Amino acid sequence: MPVRIPRTFFDRPTLRVARELLGARLVRLHEGQRLSGRIVEVEAYIGQDDRASHARMGPTLRNAAMFGPPGHAYVYLIYGVHTCLNLVTEEEGFPAAILVRALEPVEGIEQQQRWRGNVPLRNLARGPGRLCRALGIDRSFNGVDLCSETSTLWVEFDRHYADEAIACSPRIGVRGDETAIRAPWRFFVADSPWVSGSATFNRGSVHPCPTTSP
Template sequence: MTSRFHKLSRSFYARSTLEVAADVVGKYIVYDSPDGKLVARIVEVEAYVGQDDPACHAAQGRTRRNEIMFGPPGYAYVYFIYGMYHCLNFVTEPENHAAALLLRAAEPVEGIDIMSRLSPGKKPIDLLSGPGKFCRSFGLTREQNGIDLCGDTLWLEDRHEPQPEIVRMSRIGIKEGQDRLWRFCDQNSPAVAHHS
C-alpha cells in the first residue's frame, strides 16, 4: 500500500514566509535520529522575514551564523541561544531572501520514550512546548544546522488532516517588531503558550 503521508517538497518552502507559516501548522516533523524515529505535530511557529524585520537574525546582513538563511529554501537553521538552548528554523523564500520560520511548539506523536530520556521528568505534552524544549527533546544542536529538509534525515510531512483553527499573535521574546502578528498557533493545542 502507498503511504498516506507526503513529504513536503522544496516548493512548499519557496513561498512567502507568512503563507508557509499558515500552512505549516498542523503538519508533522519527522527526525530519523541516532536514537530512533521521532515524530511530532507542529502547533506553533513564528515568522522572521528578511532585512526589514528588526527581530530577524538577518536584519544586520549576512554573518557566519545566519548564512543558511540566505541560501535556498527547505533547509534547517539551528542556532545556540542563552548559553544553553538551541532553536530550530525552516528556511523559506527564494535564495538571497533571508527568511525562516522558528518552530516554537509541537505535540509528541512517536518516540516519546526517546524524547523523555533527553528531557527527564516531563509530562509528554511539555516535552516540545517551547523552542528550546523542542530541540532538547529532539536532540538537535548546531550539528544539524544546514540539514536539507527534502532529504532523508529531518523532514516535514502532510498527513492530510483537516486544517487546524489558526490564531495569529505577537511574537515572543523580542524587543522590536512586536507590532507584527507573525506567531501562528493551533488555537486548540494544549502545547501552545496561551500568552498574549
C-alpha cells in the same frame, strides 16, 4: 507511506508557509526510529528589514542558512543554553525562516522523554528549546537539507486545521515596541494544550491572521 514536504512548498511567501505548516509533522530519524510531533506553533522572520530577525544586520557566518535556499534548517544556540530550529523559506538570497515553537508529540515519545529527563508530557516539546532537546536536534543540524532523501530531519503533511482553529499574536521574546516589531507573525493552534505561552497571553493577544507581509 508519508512523503517529505518538497522544496516548492518552502519556496513561497513565508506567512503562507507558516500558516500551512500548522498540523504538519516534524520527523527526526534516530537509529532507525522515527521521533516526531505535529507542529502547533510557529513564528515567521521575514527579510532584512525585520528588526527582530537575525538577518537584520545582513549575512554573517551564523545566519548564512537564512540567506540560502528554501527547505533547509537554520539552527542556532540561544542564551548560551538552548537550541532553536528554523525552516528556511523563500528564494535563495532573501533571508526568511520559520521558527518552530511547539510540537504535539506523536512518535518515539519514550526516546523523547529520555532526552528530556521525564518531564510531564505536556512540556515535552512545548517551546523552541524544549522541542529541539526532545528530538535531539543540535547545531550539527544547521544547514541540513530537509528535502533531501538522505537527511535525518524532515517535515510531512499530516493534519489540516481550519482557519477558525488558528490564532495569531505578536512574536514571543522580541524586544521593542515599534509596530513593525509587534507584527502578528506568530501562528498557533488556538486552545491546543501543546502550544507555549500562558493561556491568558494566548487568549488576550490574538490578532487577525495576516496573509501578506510588507
